[in-house]
Structure formats: structure tokens, C-alpha cells
Amino acid sequence: MTFKTLDDAALSGKRALVRVDLNVPMAKGEVTDDTRLKAAKPTVDKLRAGGAKVILLAHFDRPKGQRVPEMSLFPVVRPLAEVLGCDVAFAQDCVGDDAAAAVAAMKDGDVLLLENVRFHPGEEKNAADFAQALAANGDLYVNDAFSAAHRAHASTEGLARLLPAYAGEQMRRELDALNAALGAPKRPVLGVVGGSKVSTKLDLLNNLVGRLDALAIGGGMANTFLAAKGVDVGGSLCEHDLGDTARQIMAAAEQAGCELLLPLDVVVATEVAPGADSHVRALDAVGAEEKILDAGPKTLARLIAAMDASATLIWNGPLGVFEVPPFDKATVAAAKHAAGLAKSGGLVAVAGGGDTVAALNAAGCAEDFTFVSTAGGAFLEWMEGKTLPGVAALSQ
Structure with a gap:
């Protein structure tokens, strides 16, 4: 445009x-x-x-x-x-x-x-x-x-x-940054999408798997994908009724050549409370009463390696319940690593969405990202591939 x-x-x-x-x-x-x-x-x-x-x-x-x-x-x-x-x-x-x-x-x-x-x-x-x-x-x-x-x-x-x-x-800064992230990006392009529910980000996921080289899914929405693959997620937040939808997205990603990065291990607890007793679990070891509340160390290490191998990163949504320590560890560590790469010029890192901005601010690294959008709904709709009337009206 x-x-x-x-x-x-x-x-x-x-x-x-x-x-x-x-x-x-x-x-x-x-x-x-x-x-x-x-x-x-x-x-x-x-x-x-x-x-x-x-x-x-x-x-x-x-x-x-x-x-x-x-x-x-x-x-x-x-x-x-x-x-x-x-x-x-x-x-x-x-x-x-x-x-x-x-x-x-x-x-x-x-x-x-x-x-x-x-x-x-x-x-x-x-x-x-x-x-x-x-x-x-x-x-x-x-x-x-x-x-x-x-x-x-x-x-x-x-x-x-x-x-x-x-x-x-x-507006110019926003549009230039978004174009650098999805319009005409340097490849490979890695996406990170987190948050609680798949149902709120269906359009986003369906658009991204056709445009990214790799997509890491975190937060509660990752549980729905794990359950769709037969993983017992215990007492975790999970939209079990969206299993077929998750499998369709996984199939679309495979067909498009987009590598889907789901958790390899998880951090669990029986309650969501500051300082709660937490444990790292393999995917086949989540207890019936345990809730998955953050990405595990193996998952984090693979995400960091994926960032190192990418030229562009676009991020929306945290990897865990970042508002409640200790379940902020993966989000903070991943954010700081991405910020370091962006600051050194090794990665174009663009992030947006309310929870995402809050997480980057909590990690103290928002200023080192290439661009952080505070636009909320407009940023999400743009990521979903939708036409934004206010932007379209400016086009020559």
C-alpha cells in the first residue's frame, strides 16, 4: 500500500x-x-x-x-x-x-x-x-x-x-513496521501467538500459518492443540470442543510449510497464585489436578533457537500466566532474548496487543523491540489479514 x-x-x-x-x-x-x-x-x-x-x-x-x-x-x-x-x-x-x-x-x-x-x-x-x-x-x-x-x-x-x-x-511508523513484519518481511519469519483461548484467535491463526515460516503457540491456547494431539492436559484451561479446529490448523500449517512449534514441556501447579508451588512436567506427566501455567525450559530453549534462526519476529500474546509469578518466566526470558536480538540489529521484532505490551513492559524490554504497537484491536485485525477502513482510505 x-x-x-x-x-x-x-x-x-x-x-x-x-x-x-x-x-x-x-x-x-x-x-x-x-x-x-x-x-x-x-x-x-x-x-x-x-x-x-x-x-x-x-x-x-x-x-x-x-x-x-x-x-x-x-x-x-x-x-x-x-x-x-x-x-x-x-x-x-x-x-x-x-x-x-x-x-x-x-x-x-x-x-x-x-x-x-x-x-x-x-x-x-x-x-x-x-x-x-x-x-x-x-x-x-x-x-x-x-x-x-x-x-x-x-x-x-x-x-x-x-x-x-x-x-x-x-501512523507511518505503525504501517512501516507492520509492512516489515508481514507485508514484505525479511525471511525466515517467526510468529509467537499466546493467550488463553484459541476461539478468540481463529482468524489470526488461519492467516498466519499461510504467511509464516514458523509459528510458536503458547499460553492456554497451546493446551487445546496439545489435547487435540492426544495429550492429557489435566485440569488446565482447554477448549476441548475445538479439537477438530486445532487439527485443521495443524494440517493447514503443514500444507503451507509453516513449522508449528507446540510446547515440549510445561510448568504446572494446582493453583494460580503468586509464589505457588510449581513443577516442570513432560507432556505425558501432567497430573489430573495440575494446571499448565507456563512453557517449560525445553520449550523456551527451542523458541530462543528459533528466534536466533529468524530474520523477523511478530509476537502477540504471552506464553503463560505472566501476571502471576512464577508463571512469567518463559514470557520474560523469551521477550528479553528477542529484544536483545532486535537491539543488536539481528532481528526485526514487532509486537502488539494489550497483554503483549503489558508483558514486554513487565520484562522491561519493550523499548528494545523494533516496534511495539499499542493499537489493540486494529493490530489484531491487521494480523488477521483484514482490511482496515481507516488505512484503506489513505491509500493512493
């Missing part, structure tokens, strides 16, 4: 409508994690340096087309200004007289945040009249919210059809 970036845009004096993701976690009116605010800074800086008027569009929570005071973007203004290092004005609405007056008062290089676009039902309906009302305040459109790109909303898709459309700096 080819798309225009801000390098292709004439910015001076232009009103730039910029879709950003400011849906940040808050407690008692205060932002508790400013990661998404920081992600918007490179695009805002570039637009301001080019002499544009920067008009930010964003959503917060799920007001479902109603004006919900608790879901106003106003509390984000001060922390956003601190991150950007400049004043940020605020308009009480994203369309209509309030928005128009606030935009008219702007000077080149100013930054304005408009109120929650989801206060209007036309946003999530991608209504043409609402998209046109948004477009009335801009000369060009910039999408810098990959995390919302899987939604065909007025501010993510409709606007791109009405104004000259560009990818923002964060």
Missing part, C-alpha cells in the same frame, strides 16, 4: 484536521498513562513547524452518540499541553458554531482540541453530513490514530474521502 505522508503536504497556513488517539486511562480526573499523548507529539510538532493550524479530533470512552459530561476531552487539555510543550485551546464541540469560532481564532502553529467526536451519533455511523461538518473546519486531513483505523467512522474514514488525506508520523 502506498499513502501520502506529511512530507508530501504543503502546510503553511493550512487548517490540518488531525485524528489522534487520546482515549487515555484516567482516575479521579487525572491521566494515569500519557503514552498516547506522547504518540501524538511527532505529528503535532511537524505540523506546527510547517506553519499549519493543528486541529485535533479524538474520542474518549463510549458515549454512544450522546453528550456525556464525564466523557469530555477537557481533562486531557492540560496534560496534553505539557507533553506538547505548547498551549492547547479547547472547543466545546467538534462541529457547529463553537468549533468554527475556535478554528477562526487560531494563528499558524496553534493547537486546538475539539470535543469528543463520539458525542455525535454521526461519528460511529460514518454519516456523510457529519463528516462534511467536520471537514468544513479543515483544508487537509491527517490520520494519526492507527488504533482506531479498524473502525469506518466519520473521523477515521469519511473525512479521508473529503479532504486531501495524509498519514501522520505515528
